[in-house]
Amino acid sequence: MNIYLDNAATSFPKPETVYKAIDLCLRYKCGNPGRSGHKLAMEANHIIFNTREQIGDLFGILDISRIIFTSNATEALNLGIKGLLKKGDHAITSTMEHNSVLRPLHRLEDDVVISVTRVKADKYGYVPVEAIKNSILPNTKLIVITHASNVVGTINPIDGIGETAKKNRIIFMVDASQTAGALSIDVKKSKIDILACSGHKNLFGPQGTGFIYINHGVNLLPLIEGGTGTDSKKDIQPKLLTERFESGTLNTPGIAGLGAGIAFIKKTGIKNIREKEILLTKYLLSQLKEIEELNIYGLSNPSSQMPVISFNIKGMDSGEFGTALSDKYNIMTRVGLHCAPLAHKTIKTFPQGTIRMSMGFFTTEKEIDFTIKCIKKILKKK
């Protein structure tokens, strides 16, 4: 039995329809989208348009030309952060962010001379609205916050932060890498100006996909200029979206898969997905709690977190433990810092990190039972 508990890194498996959509696209529909007027190019165009519509529908985005495909969430976050911030600007973020937020901000601190406040989350990884509010300066241009921690799954209060941002005329950017597809997100309701998502996690697309939504009135500089198939008379980047930010050939087969992934979510119902994942989290948590050698981090409150659980073992190296799970029992987890050093400092697990088990829609109770059994076996032998 292979047990995959690394869905926070990339979801596996994908729905069968995702595999089929990618293969179909590659074999029969894969002209260059937006480049020519012939049949195969139009088929590719249609795929891109369809996925853009699916995304718009899922996140309450009316103008789908504001949805820009990227190769992953990291590219989306870099575009949002670097495309927006200029010399003298101040940005607010939290200690729960992934390096895909922390590192671009650090680069800008060094090169462009911006200033950054990293609001400290509480020990459960939660970022209170008040703490954000108290960090606002006259030159605050951007608040960028993860919707949920990739280390402990804690969900942040984006509605409240969005409200605060709006009142203070600050641009609000959400990193929804861990939540898009698994939690309902409405960009209007949460007053999100920039939404960055990975396609290959809870949206069930393949690796190589992601996107950014950019609200009207938010003007970003592109990260990448190039051929857009439009305005080709000029050697300057067009102003019009989507072309302004989508240079070069898009990942059409990947985007076909992403569209199929979102279609699966809609068919299943995002509420049903959420309910199932809450039950799985409850089940895993209740069993882990019974093992007294474990220190479990985060809220331990299934309905306030994603199905991501981090823990350590008293008196045992977590790397060794993760290897034992993987090598002896084919239980796949992720051990270490999860590209989020400040998050581990916040929950007091730096620098040793944690063992992270992240479930997905296809995880079963039977797999959890087996995992618990194996954890106990390893502990007995130690």
Next chain:
Amino acid sequence: MNIYLDNAATSFPKPETVYKAIDLCLRYKCGNPGRSGHKLAMEANHIIFNTREQIGDLFGILDISRIIFTSNATEALNLGIKGLLKKGDHAITSTMEHNSVLRPLHRLEDDVVISVTRVKADKYGYVPVEAIKNSILPNTKLIVITHASNVVGTINPIDGIGETAKKNRIIFMVDASQTAGALSIDVKKSKIDILACSGHKNLFGPQGTGFIYINHGVNLLPLIEGGTGTDSKKDIQPKLLTERFESGTLNTPGIAGLGAGIAFIKKTGIKNIREKEILLTKYLLSQLKEIEELNIYGLSNPSSQMPVISFNIKGMDSGEFGTALSDKYNIMTRVGLHCAPLAHKTIKTFPQGTIRMSMGFFTTEKEIDFTIKCIKKILKKK
């Protein structure tokens, strides 16, 4: 019959092994590469490593950590150009470049204050070494040249330009979007410091793939910072390659397909591919030349060009003609400026553009015969 003559935009079809490699990766091997130590992550690592080795082998690159995966050639070109050039630098390029070179350079002219010389190619689209040499200034930092025109297929003398660059201690960057996989390229022989390639053209990978090779001693700033799965304790980007430039989750299934594409090229033999494409070019050219209504641009010399032919029709709009080919006969070409405005100015087809027929390894003489018959039919009716 569907006749695909748009291979310069994206190759179609791909070898069967490419489709299979992608599906296999997605279904059985698609953990997050470089992020965890478990079985699926290691399978993904292995795929990434294997394709990197294939690329190294094909282009004579010994240190494969200098090969960085990107989502397309455009991202690779942006990384090379923007990662290198600083205020006060001078760059030399040609009028035959794609907007993926022209637009990033233009952006830097405006924002960073660099200067750019756009060397005029001759009317066949050829960029003489002498013209490059004559443009060198004391502050010239970069020469960036397309290996072959995407409009007329003319192959540029990269060995001579590389020699000149080396003598003058200038960094030499080649855009091999049109040639990688179809012409032999050896980075050492041609003294290439930076090589930018798309994966989805002659390398037979899927869309969403590309790469850049960065020679030792060439220090670029990353375009994108983020999680690298390494050095995670720090919120600054690691210095080590490949991680420095590969942030976020890579397109593992796409890279699996790219590896299979390169394996196909090696098995077939790049010389055999080139020979076949020269014969196809010869065959198509000889037949097109017999149609007196056509103005054919470029060298019309199969062994000095790629299998890309641009032409116009006396007294007929090329857009209308391309549409007729596509709608009536399912012959897929690309009409317009091909994202290369200065190239069309050089060959005197600006702003109307041309009809471009670009063949690939899977094009057949039978398809060419049918295409010629259809061209004649359309001309009769006009």
